Amino acid sequence: MPTRTKQPGSITVICGCMFSGKTDELIRLVRRALYARKRVQVFKSALDTRTDNTVISTHDGVRFQAIAVPDARTLEALLDPRVHVVGIEEVQFFDEAIVPLCQRLADRGTEVIVAGLDQDFRGMPFGVMPTLLALAENVIKLHAICKVCGGEATRTQRLVNGRPASWNEPTILIGAEETYEARCRRCHRVRNAPIHSARGTHPMPPTRTPEVTDPRQLEMFMEPEVDNEG
Numbered sequence: 001m002p003t004r005t006k007q008p009g010s011i012t013v014i015c016g017c018m019f020s021g022k023t024d025e026l027i028r029l030v031r032r033a034l035y036a037r038k039r040v041q042v043f044k045s046a047l048d049t050r051t052d053n054t055v056i057s058t059h060d061g062v063r064f065q066a067i068a069v070p071d072a073r074t075l076e077a078l079l080d081p082r083v084h085v086v087g088i089e090e091v092q093f094f095d096e097a098i099v100p101l102c103q104r105l106a107d108r109g110t111e112v113i114v115a116g117l118d119q120d121f122r123g124m125p126f127g128v129m130p131t132l133l134a135l136a137e138n139v140i141k142l143h144a145i146c147k148v149c150g151g152e153a154t155r156t157q158r159l160v161n162g163r164p165a166s167w168n169e170p171t172i173l174i175g176a177e178e179t180y181e182a183r184c185r186r187c188h189r190v191r192n193a194p195i196h197s198a199r200g201t202h203p204m205p206p207t208r209t210p211e212v213t214d215p216r217q218l219e220m221f222m223e224p225e226v227d228n229e230g
């Protein structure tokens with residue numbers, strides 16, 4: 001764990017759907033730190049199979065050196081004690097221990113910059129992302145272009161043999177025959193999706209709300225006035 005520095009640390013989360021430019025933004029912020037002569041380390045999840053284990057790369061082919069780690073514990077063990085800026089790519093793939101690690105780093109004055117998918121293929125919060133988003137000093141939410149309508153995309157469409165994936169499929173597929181597209185809320189499709197009944201989007205329970213049309217009826221719901229006179 002890096003030693004405590006005088007400057008205040010922070011957590012920055014770069015989030016959005018696939019093809020929204022999260023990696024470009026992470027590389028931009030990390031390069032800026034290098035220009036400022038800060039010591040930088042960039043990590044990525046070993047689950048990210050898009051490139052080899054020593055680089056992160058954007059869809060446009062921009063590459064940056066990174067260390068692939070299987071979990072938060074390994075990441076912590078590889079931290080340079082003098083590091084100023086820690087970048088983490090595909091942070092949604094990490095275990096829950098990544099959250100307290102980011103907190104401890106930021107508490108010690110480290111600038112933590114993480115990039116990840118905020119929603120899974122179902123359009124639901126992805127793993128540790130909601131917690132990191134809540135704890136972050138800075139949130140950068142990026143959008144892509146919807147492959148169907150050309151609007152602003154916030155979701156990742158998973159397609160299996162050209163068909164929308166089913167709700168019950170695993171969140172993380174490695175080496176499967178699926179493809180992904182950026183889509184907007186309206187064009188995003190999930191087969192067998194429960195309607196507003198999933199984790200995080202529970203509909204409000206039905207409550208008996210009195211419908212008051214006549215103001216005099218309001219008195220029925222008010223505390224009775226106490227007569228102090230007499």
Ligand SMILES: [Zn+2]
Binds near residue numbers: 148186
């Ligand atoms: Zn659309």
